[in-house]
Amino acid sequence: MSDIIPENSVGIVTPETLFFDEPLELACGRTLPSYQLVIETYGELNSDKSNAILICHALSGHHHAAGYHSNEDKKPGWWENHIGPGKPFDTNRFFIVCPNNLGGCHGSTGPNSINPETDKPWGLDFPPLRVRDWVESQARLADQLGIYQWAAVAGGSLGGMQAMRWALEYPDRLRHAIVIASAMKLSAQNIAFNEIARNAIKSDPDFRDGHFLEDKTLPRNGLALARMIGHVTYLSDELMGNKFGRELRSGSFQQGQDTPIEFQVESYLRHQGDAFSSSFDANTYLLMTKALDYFDLAREYGNDPVKAFSNALCDFLVVSFSTDWRFAPERSQEIVKALIDAKKNVSYAAIESNLGHDAFLLPNERYEHVLRAYFSRLPNDAPNISQAGSTPPEVLS
Secondary structure, eight states: OOSSSOTTSOOBOOOEEEEEOSOEEOTTSOEESOEEEEEEEESOOOTTSOOEEEEEOOTTOOSOOSSBSSTTOOSOOTTTTTEETTSSEETTTOEEEEEOOTTOSSSSSSTTSEETTTTEEOGGGSOOOOHHHHHHHHHHHHHHHTOSSBSEEEEETHHHHHHHHHHHHSGGGBSEEEEESOOSBOOHHHHHHHHHHHHHHHTSGGGGGGTTTTTTOOOHHHHHHHHHHHHHHHSOHHHHHHHTTTOEEEOOOSTTOOSOOEEHHHHHHHHHHHHHHTTSOHHHHHHHHHHHHHOBTTGGGTTOHHHHHTTOOSEEEEEEETTOSSSOHHHHHHHHHHHHHTTOOEEEEEEOOSSGGGGGGSOOHHHHHHHHHHHHTSOSSOOOOOOOOOOOOEEOO
16 A cells, blocks of 8 residues: 555546447437446355445445545545445445446546537437436446346435435335435525536537537637536535635735635635546536436425335435535425335434534544444345335434
């Protein structure tokens, strides 16, 4: 292990690309004749393949959830705080699988892949996707790995939506659903923020109606602005005040000073936007935010979430964070109430944090304790799933 890589990390990891030749019929009515998914795995799959956990990433996430890609790599996976030996998602015990979702821009088939019908990048012509499409592709991924039933499907934000959809679409193929900082559907305010971000991208002259790769351009300014808009919504007012306040990075308010004034928070947001625009695909951002907007767990169940969850067979852990205003605790409590009314086994933890929506990615002692406590009760074998009874919900502390 190098000096950079901590002892409790999964260490050096290598992504794997899996190919799927069976056509995938999408919710929009179109079909992908074939596709590929890039995944990373951590830990060892046991002999009866019962210890596998699927990690579903959020909007700007990808397959690199933990570890490092080289000894020189200074940035670990996005959930490094929680995946690894002895960590909440304990790789000494579980086999962790994290795919880059279909439509992504980190190796899985998506808008920057080549459309076989045109031999050009798909761009904005890539089919629109729903969360259920990701769940279907993940089920085929499980088949290819020889995993019939996940010990758990887990994710935060958009990842939590996938975990809930798994519980409805393939109820007998997971024993636990871990739903973190998520919701059964987006609020109008959330949809509005997503639309502002999309318009920032599409207003960039270099967007070229989504065909910027063909024209060898990149809508960097639009994508950077979209990321800045999103990033502000992931943080809390308290965090931004504590971290930046009204501190200046340059310039002065003294009379007679004509040096342009720049606040620290302005510099920070520009850095975040510039970094993101160099590593993410604009069409993927449009596709992912639309999938967020479209998600509504109970739409096809007469808008009745209790009826929707009546199909689930797994147990649930639901987690919220106090200053998360993008996916407020009330949204998690709606999930919990629906599960209670559907007579499902559910544990709920409300975590105090000043870190906003991003809290689900970051260290937090109580958050980690809740995850460890929940996983400590998971049996090592793979019991047959039976319809959950009327066990009262548990509040973890």
